[in-house]
Structures are given as C-alpha cells and as structure tokens.
Amino acid sequence: MSKQFQFKLVLLGESAVGKSSLVLRFVKDQFDDYRESTIGAAFLTQTVTLEDQTTVKFEIWDTAGQERYKSLAPMYYRNANCAVVVYDITQSTSLEKAKSWIRELQRQADPNIVIALCGNKLDLSARRQVSQEEAKKYAEEEGLMWGETSAKTGEGVSDIFTSIAKKLPLTAPPSARGGTRPGVPGGRTGVDLNKQANAGQGQGDQCNC
Amino acid sequence: MDEEYDVIVLGTGLTECILSGLLSVEGKKVLHMDRNDYYGGDSASLNLTQLYRKFRDGASPPQDLGRDRDYAVDLIPKFIIASGELTRILVHTDVTRYLEFKQIAGSFVYRDGKISKVPSTEMEAVKSPLMGLFEKRRAKKFFEFLQTWKDEDPATHQGIDLDKDTMSTVYEKFGLEPGTQDFIGHAMALYLDDDYKKKPARPTYERIVLYTSSMARYGKSPYIYPLYGLGELPQAFARLSAIYGGTYMLDKPIDEIVTDADGKFVGVRSGNETVKAKQVVGDPSYFGAGKAQEGGKVRVIEEGKVVRAICFLKHPIPGTDDADSAQIIIPQNQVGRRNDIYVALVSSTHNVCAKDVYVAIVSTVVETDRPEQEIQPGLALLGPIHEKFVSVSSLYTPTSTGETDNIFITRSYDATSHFETVVDDVHDVWKRIFGGKELVLKKRDVQVEA
Numbered sequence: 281m282s283k284q285f286q287f288k289l290v291l292l293g294e295s296a297v298g299k300s301s302l303v304l305r306f307v308k309d310q311f312d313d314y315r316e317s318t319i320g321a322a323f324l325t326q327t328v329t330l331e332d333q334t335t336v337k338f339e340i341w342d343t344a345g346q347e348r349y350k351s352l353a354p355m356y357y358r359n360a361n362c363a364v365v366v367y368d369i370t371q372s373t374s375l376e377k378a379k380s381w382i383r384e385l386q387r388q389a390d391p392n393i394v395i396a397l398c399g400n401k402l403d404l405s406a407r408r409q410v411s412q413e414e415a416k417k418y419a420e421e422e423g424l425m426w427g428e429t430s431a432k433t434g435e436g437v438s439d440i441f442t443s444i445a446k447k448l449p450l451t452a453p454p455s456a457r458g459g460t461r462p463g464v465p466g467g468r469t470g471v472d473l474n475k476q477a478n479a480g481q482g483q484g485d486q487c488n489c
Numbered sequence: 490m491d492e493e494y495d496v497i498v499l500g501t502g503l504t505e506c507i508l509s510g511l512l513s514v515e516g517k518k519v520l521h522m523d524r525n526d527y528y529g530g531d532s533a534s535l536n537l538t539q540l541y542r543k544f545r546d547g548a549s550p551p552q553d554l555g556r557d558r559d560y561a562v563d564l565i566p567k568f569i570i571a572s573g574e575l576t577r578i579l580v581h582t583d584v585t586r587y588l589e590f591k592q593i594a595g596s597f598v599y600r601d602g603k604i605s606k607v608p609s610t611e612m613e614a615v616k617s618p619l620m621g622l623f624e625k626r627r628a629k630k631f632f633e634f635l636q637t638w639k640d641e642d643p644a645t646h647q648g649i650d651l652d653k654d655t656m657s658t659v660y661e662k663f664g665l666e667p668g669t670q671d672f673i674g675h676a677m678a679l680y681l682d683d684d685y686k687k688k689p690a691r692p693t694y695e696r697i698v699l700y701t702s703s704m705a706r707y708g709k710s711p712y713i714y715p716l717y718g719l720g721e722l723p724q725a726f727a728r729l730s731a732i733y734g735g736t737y738m739l740d741k742p743i744d745e746i747v748t749d750a751d752g753k754f755v756g757v758r759s760g761n762e763t764v765k766a767k768q769v770v771g772d773p774s775y776f777g778a779g780k781a782q783e784g785g786k787v788r789v790i791e792e793g794k795v796v797r798a799i800c801f802l803k804h805p806i807p808g809t810d811d812a813d814s815a816q817i818i819i820p821q822n823q824v825g826r827r828n829d830i831y832v833a834l835v836s837s838t839h840n841v842c843a844k845d846v847y848v849a850i851v852s853t854v855v856e857t858d859r860p861e862q863e864i865q866p867g868l869a870l871l872g873p874i875h876e877k878f879v880s881v882s883s884l885y886t887p888t889s890t891g892e893t894d895n896i897f898i899t900r901s902y903d904a905t906s907h908f909e910t911v912v913d914d915v916h917d918v919w920k921r922i923f924g925g926k927e928l929v930l931k932k933r934d935v936q937v938e939a
C-alpha cells in the first residue's frame with residue numbers, strides 16, 4: 281500500500297522575488313507577468329508522488345504580506361516542516377534578506393525543518409547579480425538545499441519541490457502539527473473543532489456526568 | 490504612510506485581532522499597529538527571553554529551564570470553552586485552519602482543604618466525594634430538571650419561572666447544600682462571586698447547560714487550548730486580517746491620537762508621520778490607561794485589579810492525578826473571600842514549555858492592598874514553586890462608546906477563566922463601530938484549491 285504524508289511548507293523572501301509566482305507555477309502550472317504583491321493569499325495544496333508511489337501533500341502557506349513591515353507572526357513558520365526561502369538572482373540585496381530569514385528560522389523554527397534556498401528568475405540570467413557559486417557555497421555551509429528556478433519558464437520548479445519531498449523524513453512521524461493532520465500516519469492527537477461544531481450540537485442533552 | 494484607511498487598529502491583543510480580521514473580511518481597509526515587536530499585547534504568550542525582559546529587568550533566563558524557543562508562556566490565563574462563543578468565531582472564520590487544539594485534562598474544585606475532580610462521567614459523579622449519597626440524589630434531580638427544561642412545555646418547569654425566580658430559590662427547591670451550590674455556581678456556572686444567587690435563574694441555567702454541553706463534547710473537561718499557547722489566537726486572526734488585505738506594522742511607537750477641533754478622530758501619529766483613518770479601534774493602553782492625565786480627555790477608567798502569578802513547577806499539581814493540564818477553582822466561600830481564586834495549568838503537552846516543566850497561573854480579583862497574599866490559597870496547592878512572576882494589572886473600561894468621536898476602545902482582559910467576555914466585547918465594539926448593527930458571522934468563502 282502506498283503511503284501518504286502531509287507537510288506544512290512556508291515561503292519566505294523579500295517582496296517581489298517571486299514567491300507567489302513559484303507557488304502558482306508549482307500548483308497550477310501557470311505564470312502571470314503582472315502579478316500583484318500578495319494580499320488575499322489563497323490556501324494552496326499540492327501533492328507530489330515519488331517513485332516508490334509515496335505521496336507527499338504540501339500545505340502551502342504564503343506570507344499574506346505580513347512580512348512587509350517586519351511583522352510576520354511566528355505562528356507562520358512555527359510548526360512548518362519545510363521552508364522555501366526565495367531570492368531573486370538579479371538582486372543581490374534579496375540574497376541578504378534570504379539569509380536573514382534563514383537565521384530567523386534556525387533560531388525560532390522546529391530544529392528539524394528542511395530549508396531550501398531558491399534563486400528565482402533564472403530566465404533573467406543575463407542580469408544576474410548573484411553567482412551560483414556564492415549561493416551554493418552559502419547553502420552548503422548552512423546545510424540547506426539549494427536550487428535555481430524560473431517561475432516564468434517553469435525551469436527547476438518541480439525539481440525543488442520534489443527534492444524537498446524526498447528529503448523530508450518520510451519514515452519518522454512528522455512533527456507536532458503536521459503529524460496530527462488527517463491522512464498522516466499516526467492519526468490525530470488534537471481535537472477537531474470543525475467536526476464537533478457540526479455534529480456536536482445535539483449532544484448537549486446527553487450529559488455524560 | 491500617505492494612504493488613508495477605513496480603520497486603524499491599535500494593539501494586537503485577541504480582542505483587537507478578532508475585530509481586525511472581521512473588519513478586513515467585511516471589506517474595510519485596515520491598518521493594524523502595535524508598539525511591541527511581538528503579537529498579542531496583554532494576551533501574548535512570551536518566550537523565556539521576553540518573559541525575563543518583562544518581569545526580571547532583562548536578566549537572562551537560567552539554563553536549567555531549557556531552550557527559549559520551547560516556551561510560550563501566557564500572560565493571561567484563560568481556556569476556551571468547547572461549545573462557547575470563541576469556538577463559534579474560530580469555526581466561522583475558518584481560523585481553525587491555522588491552529589491546533591488539545592483538551593484540558595481536568596477541571597477541579599477546592600472543597601474543605603482538598604481538591605476533587607468535577608465529575609465528567611456518570612461513574613465519576615457516583616464516586617465523587619463532593620457530595621454525600623442523599624445530596625447526590627438531590628443533585629441528580631436538579632440536573633435532570635435542567636436537562637429536561639423546555640421553555641414551551643410548562644410540565645417541565647416544576648413550578649419554577651427561570652426569568653422571575655432567583656437562583657437561590659431554585660437551589661432551595663431542590664434542597665441543595667451550600668457546598669453543592671458553591672460547586673454548581675462556581676465550578677460549573679463559572680461565576681466569580683455569589684451575586685448571581687440573588688438574580689433570576691435563567692443566566693445560571695444557560696451557563697450550566699453551556700458547561701455540560703462543552704463537557705459532553707470531548708469528555709475530559711469542558712475546555713480546549715491551542716498548541717503553542719494562547720498567543721497563537723491573536724496571530725491566527727491577524728493572518729485572517731492580512732489575507733483579506735489588512736496591513737500589519739509591529740514595533741511602531743504610537744505617540745498621539747490626533748483629533749479635530751470637535752474631538753473627532755483624525756489619525757494616529759507615530760514619530761513625525763501621521764496616518765489618517767475614519768475610525769480607530771484599540772486597547773486601553775493606547776488611550777491613556779495607567780498614565781497621568783495632562784489636560785487631555787479621560788478616555789478609560791480603572792474598574793478594578795487582577796493579581797496573577799505565573800509559576801514554573803517541575804511536577805504536576807498534587808492531587809490532580811498527574812494531569813498535564815487542569816483548571817482548579819477555589820470558590821470564594823471556601824476561603825472567606827468575595828471572588829474565586831483560579832489556577833490554570835498547562836505543560837509541554839501543549840508545546841508551551843520544556844519537557845517536565847509545568848506552568849501554573851494563579852489569579853484572582855484584587856480585594857485588599859496585599860494582592861500577593863490573596864492568592865496564597867492557590868499557591869499553596871502547587872507544591873514547590875520553581876520560579877514565580879507576579880503582576881497586578883488594572884482592568885480598564887472606556888468612558889464613552891465612541892459613536893461621537895469614532896474612537897472605539899476595548900476592555901482589559903478580566904479575571905474570568907474563559908473567553909466568553911472577550912467575545913462579548915468584540916460584539917459590543919462591532920455594534921458601536923457600525924452604529925448599532927449586530928455582528929453576523931458569515932461563513933468565509935473556502936479557498937482550498939488543487
């Protein structure tokens with residue numbers, strides 16, 4: 281029988297590096313040249329099937345613009361299983377910003393979080409400011425996954441998500457929140473408010489005191 | 490900051506974040522600011538560094554407490570009632586998606602120097618030492634009366650009028666002993682004092698029904714609690730607000746509430762920038778609470794004080810069957826007070842502290858000028874206390890509704906053990922903002938894709 285896993289994936293990086301575009305390419309295989317800065321972020325999921333038929337479902341969180349004035353809530357990455365930290369290869373300052381997000385994750389997130397550093401806008405390599413060597417060297421020092429992508433052409437996009445899916449500790453039970461989501465081996469440990477809210481109403485008259 | 494907003498929200502406490510989220514969903518253009526660099530205001534959960542910054546003048550936390558990131562210590566001890574109003578808002582806004590909840594393992598009540606579990610099954614009720622055999626029969630009749638009550642069926646009323654008869658009258662009718670009344674009124678109806686007995690019985694009836702239906706929902710206690718602490722609640726509603734276009738700015742000093750010649754709200758000044766909006770909503774600390782008034786308008790007044798002691802223990806609370814979480818209620822009569830003392834316990838099971846650490850918060854409404862002594866009966870139940878942080882906070886309430894000046898101020902977090910009054914405040918502020926229109930919870934469009 282094939283196994284199914286669900287993981288929380290968060291996106292981080294400076295505004296306009298292409299976080300939402302990467303997700304749009306990954307989930308819907310679309311690209312939008314005039315994408316507006318993210319507000320009204322949808323809650324997206326995408327499933328990756330690995331060679332051994334294991335399926336990994338990503339529950340993808342986009343920042344909803346809260347990072348813009350340094351106001352991202354720690355809740356955002358608190359129990360993330362993986363993070364894709366994006367920079368724009370044509371903007372060296374965006375790599376600096378990515379590094380500061382990585383430091384924040386190393387300090388505050390789950391110690392087992394899988395972090396991928398992603399250099400986006402590969403189609404604009406003529407205007408490259410961040411060399412592959414520099415980014416790769418930094419990623420190796422910090423023990424991160426690394427890859428370059430173009431959300432515009434699609435190059436490298438599924439590769440980066442697939443490598444994350446492979447790297448996530450498939451045999452170990454996923455950490456707290458991921459592990460209690462439906463569909464994850466191990467089952468729920470928490471309580472499901474939604475389910476109870478619909479089914480529970482009539483139970484009031486049946487006291488179990 | 491040239492943009493103009495519909496509403497500026499000041500402070501990221503739970504009340505403000507729920508309002509901010511609901512206002513953004515309603516289509517208002519919201520700017521949400523906080524002077525702190527963290528979410529939650531007075532209802533935040535702090536890590537060790539933040540806790541020691543607040544209570545120990547920035548001293549560094551002792552090594553033996555473990556890692557900073559493992560801690561999320563609530564400043565205000567409250568639990569969520571499983572069938573209560575906050576649960577309803579969480580479900581309707583779909584904010585549950587960002588959170589995960591666990592049950593609180595047990596609810597206990599203090600009686601004659603000992604604590605006993607509030608029975609959660611019939612077996613427990615039969616075995617409970619809280620009542621003698623005959624009193625149990627009387628209590629059974631009383632609960633059966635409440636359970637079978639139907640407004641439209643006078644046969645179920647047993648001659649009682651819930652809207653006219655006082656709760657005392659109802660207790661007398663069933664011949665319930667004072668100890669049982671303490672237990673029902675304080676551990677189940679969750680009243681802080683005994684004033685309810687002299688009032689019509691209906692609200693008490695409703696509270697007992699809420700308690701028992703919440704108890705029936707998950708079994709062990711009527712309470713649930715979010716993993717990673719209560720501070721997750723404001724953050725989750727802030728995300729809702731951001732997703733619907735709300736702009737967030739933390740770490741922003743708020744220097745002035747700017748008004749026009751008639752005293753009507755114009756904007757908020759931070760440094761030498763002023764942001765304009767039609768309305769402002771905020772917690773009392775942004776409107777002069779606790780500061781000496783210098784000729785300005787008095788916008789909030791103090792209604793009372795609450796004392797709270799956050800205690801780190803290295804063991805569960807004795808007598809709770811090693812519960813990983815619990816509420817203990819000490820009814821006021823039991824210790825000769827006017828207000829109950831509450832103990833709220835959570836632990837690493839809720840991802841709020843390191844393994845083998847237990848966080849207990851003892852709190853009560855201040856009645857004397859020696860508040861720390863007032864919580865002594867609660868502290869005495871805890872066993873050895875590893876570390877203790879005591880605070881006395883004022884409860885502020887706005888002096889005006891805001892309808893004339895467009896300044897809508899929320900209330901401080903009170904001494905109750907749950908969030909029902911917080912939701913009442915949300916409803917109240919909403920109504921004031923919208924000139925009397927009630928808050929109607931609409932189901933959010935579900936945006937799940939792929």
Ligand SMILES: Cc1cc2nc3c(=O)[nH]c(=O)nc-3n(C[C@@H](O)[C@H](O)[C@H](O)COP(=O)(O)OP(=O)(O)OC[C@H]3O[C@@H](n4cnc5c(N)ncnc54)[C@H](O)[C@@H]3O)c2cc1C
Binds near residue numbers: 617
């Ligand atoms: C401390 C305490 C707390 C309670 N809390 C609640 C509550 O939160 N919500 C609520 O609805 N009811 C509560 N009750 C009353 C509850 O136990 C009622 O007995 C029950 O609701 C009746 O249900 P039933 O009609 O299914 O039981 P029945 O079918 O009437 O009773 C089943 C059997 O159990 C016995 N029995 C049931 N309850 C008791 C008891 N309390 N003591 C001794 N024998 C008993 C009966 O005699 C009978 O033999 C409480 C009672 C006590 C003493």
Ligand SMILES: Nc1nc2c(ncn2[C@@H]2O[C@H](COP(=O)(O)OP(=O)(O)OP(=O)(O)O)[C@@H](O)[C@H]2O)c(=O)[nH]1
Binds near residue numbers: 313315401404429430
């Ligand atoms: N050429 C090129 N443009 C891209 C690529 N990815 C994104 N863009 C463009 O870059 C701009 C910003 O992309 P977004 O996906 O909105 O960036 P973001 O990181 O989500 O930005 P915020 O939501 O503001 O944080 C848009 O105009 C995109 O069309 C890419 O791979 N190549």
Ligand SMILES: [Mg+2]
Binds near residue numbers: 300317318
């Ligand atoms: Mg975006």
